[in-house]
Amino acid sequence: MPIQLFDSLERKLKPLAPSHPDGVYRFYNCGPTVYAAAHIGNFRTFVVNDVLRRLLELEFPGKVVHVRNLTDVDDKTIKRARDEGRSLNEVTKQWTDKFHADCDALNCLRPHVEPTATGHIAEQVDMIDVLMKKGNAYRAADGSVYFKVSSFDGYGRLSRVKERELQVGTALLHKSQAVDADEKEDATDFALWKAHKTEDGANSWDSPWGPGRPGWHIECSAMSKKHLGDTIDLHTGGEDLLFPHHENEIAQSECCNGTLFAHHWYHSKHLLVDGAKMSKSLGNLYTLDDLKAKGFSPMALRYALLVGHPRKQLNFTLEGLHAAESALKSLRNFRTGLSSGDAGVFAPVFAALHDDLNTPGALGALFTIVNRGPAGVDAATFDRVMLALGLNLKASESPKADAPAEITALADKRWAAKNAKDWAAADALRKELTALGWNMKDAKDGYTLEPLKK
RNA sequence: GGUGCGGUAGCCAAGUGGUAAGGCCGAGCUCUGCAAAAGCUCUAUUCGGCGGUUCGAUUCCGCCCCGCACCUCCA
Structure with a gap:
């Protein structure tokens, strides 16, 4: 086509x-x-x-x-x-x-x-x-x-x-x-x-x-x-x-x-922000740096910009950016479960793109595939879809921020309390970390720290 | 005033003359000591309003209401 x-x-x-x-x-x-x-x-x-x-x-x-x-x-x-x-x-x-x-x-x-x-x-x-x-x-x-x-x-x-x-x-x-x-x-x-x-x-x-x-x-x-x-x-x-x-x-x-x-x-067409034309006086004019400062990845912006049909006004919101981050995460997770398989399932995605650059239609078709599960879906063709959309899944991951020493110290303390099965102390420390803006993710043999979204 | 575009669930947003994709949010579940992550399930009898055409319209036509954009250097 x-x-x-x-x-x-x-x-x-x-x-x-x-x-x-x-x-x-x-x-x-x-x-x-x-x-x-x-x-x-x-x-x-x-x-x-x-x-x-x-x-x-x-x-x-x-x-x-x-x-x-x-x-x-x-x-x-x-x-x-x-x-x-x-x-x-x-x-x-x-x-x-x-x-x-x-x-x-x-x-x-x-x-x-x-x-x-x-x-x-x-x-x-x-x-x-x-x-x-x-x-x-x-x-x-x-x-x-x-x-x-x-x-x-x-x-x-x-x-x-x-x-x-x-x-x-x-x-x-x-x-x-x-x-x-x-x-x-x-x-x-x-x-x-x-x-x-x-x-x-x-x-x-x-x-x-x-x-x-x-x-x-x-x-x-x-x-x-x-x-x-x-x-x-x-x-x-x-x-x-x-x-x-x-x-x-x-x-x-x-x-x-x-x-x-x-x-x-x-x-x-032009972009609206929160339903209005972008302007400095309304305070709704964003640059990429503004959004990065809020903790969003550039790839999330790219995704958010593709969510609307290019020939229709698109209403950009911060909520929409959050949605974009989540959608990208789903795509990343889906990709890890893929091997070789049927390339044909992606035909509707390309058909949408070829039909007047219908990016929202293409994304919808893509998630229809995602929702059916990874079995039999071809990884290379999935990658070709990402290439066409210009979505770099690797780059879409939130940058790993290094926790400051005081946070790591608290986390170490909690990890020790947890291993000692001192649940009360462990929970108190978790609360403290949350208050400081960090989430502690427990794994089998260690933990990771990630900053909470602003 | 002119020209063009649009009004679809809480938000964003596809789509079709034959009975509403998808994302987010939300709810429930599984798994976790907790939490997070991950996975599963559910979530519009309805597509701005009123008429018309049709066996059947959200989809076509007419009128109305509302929103937006462009009209000399703003992508």
């Missing part, structure tokens, strides 16, 4: 297949802006894309090229650098490293190519130059270059923005007109090149239109073109990117290249 995935543009399920004669599947996924630690909402998108990547590699072994960019110059990165009195490069390096570390912890495969915006200035300038020459762009008085939306008939196909504009209460339109009326010919035109402003500081590059920096949208068009060619097979991102980012990418790329940009568009 081929992988079927919803296409945001045609709004239907379409099978995934390479469109180029070389059989290489070209996959572009919009990456992060590296100005702060990514939050779990960001990671939902990256984890979903990672499962997609893994499925593609199982389907087209050795023939997948996955490109994911890093946005390392924009208003936010520049502001951060300015606020901290550091260079743009220092700031973006720090958060790029952090992003990589978090992705590794979440068992997300690194993309085959991870291009940066600042590393592709020339490619972006070249594209803008073509757009200027073809009449799809114009230079404003201040040296900025804008894309002329009216020059591209296909504009709005992805997001149906034209339908929107017809009936817009025009409040938003007025707002954007007020801001940009001086420079843009039309409110819907967007920046390809932003003329240098004083607050940009040293972050400026030369161009035929004067010093400045590239607009946000052009970077993906340029990097996609450079690393995957004019036409790619799949372009993905979070739902918020559908408009304007992806709409603008299509316009830029198709006008510049004169050919279809992407065969397939896929957008994953």
